[in-house]
Amino acid sequence: MFIGSFKYSVDSKGRVSIPARFRKYINPEANDTFFMTRGIVQCIDIYPQDYWKQEVLQRIDQLDDFDIEESIFKRMLLELAAEDKLDSQSRLLIPRNLLEFAAIEKDVLILGQNKKIEIWNPDIYEAHKKENEKPYAEIAKQVMQKRFK
Template structure:
């Protein structure tokens, strides 16, 4: 079971390759076989799931009611963007051009560990996202986790 955490900035080369940080790679289970599924995330980011975590998500998707319009929409959008990628011998993945364009990623990425997946952001867009939140971090912690 993955438990990604932390944030890291990395360069993206002209082919769309980016290194996966060693501190994140250590949380890959052997079942992932150094393989990920990358897809469109929420907001303007990408989701990078280790293969074993992606399979858990796929199983949840299979339980959805395809006669429900919201369920169909989620399945279609999530899966139409999904691409399987494998670490190369330099611990990099190649992000497909259409996903780079969706996330407005050009020369640098911000990778954020979010437990079962890694989010990949354009660092400037992530800063805008954080600045646009209606409540500050302390209030959200208190509201969601009941902690002060």
């Protein structure tokens, strides 16, 4: 389970370290391999290989290529997607096109999102939080009631 937030930097080659607290939750089935793609908002989503194959690909496979909206979504999700394996220093190489999509230059905010990891430009993350500034209690009530009726 990936939880918490960490401030890191991307090196000149586009590599970012995966926090030690996250590494201990990587299943052996993931083989230290991750899939990266654009997030629903302006961030990078990173999925361990086992979760990507078991959950994400199953959903992608269910999309109808003859439905315009579904095929557009699939194309947009996969066009920037990449795969990488942790190097000996527990870093992932983030492709330049994903760094550009997320407007990441040097500093990054790494957020645990339970089964996936998000990588943000810290300034964009703060702006995103301000744009969606509802009290936590209000959001919790709305989301939890909707999901568990």
